């Protein structure tokens with residue numbers, strides 16, 4: 001049921017903290033495993049992830065699993081991704097409150113994630129889970145409005161990179177005055 005540790009989680013957790021992509025005991029991470037997935041504990045610090053919880057879809061969710069397990073479960077069910085990082089990067093969260101679609105203008109953003117969708121849903125809810133999984137079928141990145149990023153990829157390192165990319169792209173948009181509540185104006189600005 002548990003008792004699993006994974007040094008990659010702590011290593012990536014430290015990076016998330018050092019880059020200011022997550023604070024306090026927020027955020028969570030998981031990887032796909034044989035018949036389910038391994039997820040961080042509810043309330044754990046990502047830079048000291050400790051024991052992971054094994055969740056097997058269809059079986060009762062063990063006590064202690066991250067409260068955001070529904071999103072992770074829906075992503076593993078609906079997509080090919082094998083690892084998920086959920087963080088609260090502040091500039092990306094700010095961007096998600098103003099825009100429905102974040103269109104990066106920095107070179108990495110344009111290349112790796114030319115559009116970042118923003119979805120609705122209360123934290124921990126099935127609605128959020130379905131909305132995130134739907135976007136991640138064709139993307140590595142989605143932002144829950146006013147909440148945080150869900151990045152999914154082949155490895156936890158890759159999911160972390162997409163998390164970092166979301167924050168970098170959002171900062172560049174902010175520094176260049178491209179934060180706007182009007183989606184059409186945002187699209188016009190980034191086309192110039």
Ligand SMILES: [Zn+2]
Nearest residue numbers: 026027147148
């Ligand atoms: Zn969260």
